[in-house]
Amino acid sequence: MALLTILFCIILLVVLVSWAKVNPFLAFLIVSITAGLLLGVPMDKVTASVQKGLGDTLGTITIIICLGAMTGKLVATSGAAQKIAEVLVKLFGVKYIQWALVVVGFIVGIPLFYNTGFVLMVPLIFSVVYKYKLPAVYIGLPMLAALSVTHGFLPPHPSPTALVGMFHANMGTTLLYGLILAVPAIVLAGPVFASTLKKIPSVPLETFRAEELPADKLPTAFNSFFTALLPVILLMASAFYLNIDHSTGPLHKFITFIGDAPIVMLISIIYATYSLGIRQGISMKKLAELYGDAVKDIAGILLIIGGSGIFKEVLVASGANNEITTMMQSMQLQPLVLGWLLAAIIRISLGSATVAGLTAAGIVSTMVAHDHSINPNLMVLAIGAGSLAFSHVNDGGFWMFKEYFNLSIKDTIKSWSVMESIVSVVGIVGVLIINAVIS
Numbered sequence: 001m002a003l004l005t006i007l008f009c010i011i012l013l014v015v016l017v018s019w020a021k022v023n024p025f026l027a028f029l030i031v032s033i034t035a036g037l038l039l040g041v042p043m044d045k046v047t048a049s050v051q052k053g054l055g056d057t058l059g060t061i062t063i064i065i066c067l068g069a070m071t072g073k074l075v076a077t078s079g080a081a082q083k084i085a086e087v088l089v090k091l092f093g094v095k096y097i098q099w100a101l102v103v104v105g106f107i108v109g110i111p112l113f114y115n116t117g118f119v120l121m122v123p124l125i126f127s128v129v130y131k132y133k134l135p136a137v138y139i140g141l142p143m144l145a146a147l148s149v150t151h152g153f154l155p156p157h158p159s160p161t162a163l164v165g166m167f168h169a170n171m172g173t174t175l176l177y178g179l180i181l182a183v184p185a186i187v188l189a190g191p192v193f194a195s196t197l198k199k200i201p202s203v204p205l206e207t208f209r210a211e212e213l214p215a216d217k218l219p220t221a222f223n224s225f226f227t228a229l230l231p232v233i234l235l236m237a238s239a240f241y242l243n244i245d246h247s248t249g250p251l252h253k254f255i256t257f258i259g260d261a262p263i264v265m266l267i268s269i270i271y272a273t274y275s276l277g278i279r280q281g282i283s284m285k286k287l288a289e290l291y292g293d294a295v296k297d298i299a300g301i302l303l304i305i306g307g308s309g310i311f312k313e314v315l316v317a318s319g320a321n322n323e324i325t326t327m328m329q330s331m332q333l334q335p336l337v338l339g340w341l342l343a344a345i346i347r348i349s350l351g352s353a354t355v356a357g358l359t360a361a362g363i364v365s366t367m368v369a370h371d372h373s374i375n376p377n378l379m380v381l382a383i384g385a386g387s388l389a390f391s392h393v394n395d396g397g398f399w400m401f402k403e404y405f406n407l408s409i410k411d412t413i414k415s416w417s418v419m420e421s422i423v424s425v426v427g428i429v430g431v432l433i434i435n436a437v438i439s
Helices: 002-019 024-038 043-077 080-092 097-109 114-132 136-153 158-166 171-194 221-244 250-258 261-280 284-318 320-330 335-350 353-370 376-386 396-405 409-438
Strands: none
Touching (some): 002 284, 002 335, 002 353, 024 043, 024 284, 043 158, 080 097, 080 114, 097 114, 097 136, 097 171, 114 396, 136 353, 136 396, 136 409, 158 171, 158 353, 158 376, 171 221, 171 376, 171 409, 221 250, 250 261, 335 353, 353 376, 376 409, 396 409
8 A cells, every 4th residue: 555655646746746737846745745644654743754854855955056056157147158168169160069069068067057057058059050050959959968968967966966965875976977977978869869950940039149248258268167167176086086095194084075065066166256256357246146046046946856855754754665665676677777767757757857866766765775786876877867868848948948949849859858868868878887897
């Protein structure tokens, strides 16, 4: 009965979000309380589980996500993203301009959240399309593939960051593996797949022409690249050092401290405030407004993440998660494949990559905790890959792509939906290869 109850609650979540259009956080709250009562959790413990689940989940990631949003907003509005694009277009030339945009999407996508990155990068795509008279989908899809990969695979994005905390994975190691997976996923789902889409008709709307900053207002190339990539540099450098130095001396403790993700993001935003803010003549008052807007942009995401934590905690309080773990361990599927499949099913049903990843993680978290043969870093990436599978009409990203590129639903499925699915499949194949190599 416990398994049937959980299945009912997952279906209820799908119905509330996709059909009834209930806010995802409210849907999680309703479903979690319903699950607790149906699974026999005492009423006084249901509310306690709700509070604990929300607090435990948000307590580990709120700093990272908020500071990441602030950094990304500043990278975009200061002109750093525009400067990065200009340098790479000059470096690659018109012939390989598609690859230049892929690199731009990847670099800018690391600090920027997906929706923000999409809205800010699409005008850049259209400016290239208008200037060089190139097919819009062919040029634009690879950059958006890069944004999607960073959203699903790489901290400090909400879902992978939350999954790292839920599975007690290592942020630096997860980022390193994620970068290894990102390259083939972007290449195959981006330029390689897009080469088959040159004949898709697309006339981007004039509204989305880029409003570029004058050259004398842009930061330098080094400043733009270094500031955008500083979180990645610090995370990877600290992870590399700690993997080769296993001492307990002062230097090791210091590197451990500054390599902790919240400290990394704090260092990065302090540096960005000076390098892309004060140094570029932006007042502290203006910067405060930008940072406030950035936090508003991700408030809804934080609530969704918190809601998934509530659902997980209710399952733990009921003991049903142990029953799920026992059932899953009796199945012949490889645990990483199972995590990917769960996330993919929920993603296709609900539309939200973040909700899919976090819901799947809540279901398999006990299995990961009890089975030490499962690499938690790779489980983060397996679920992240599954959460990107086949975006379609119930996903906001699908409609953003359709409307911005002025496509039919059929052509949006042929381009956008297939691209997301390629990223997902390449991701799980890469995870299994890495697992085979390191195990």
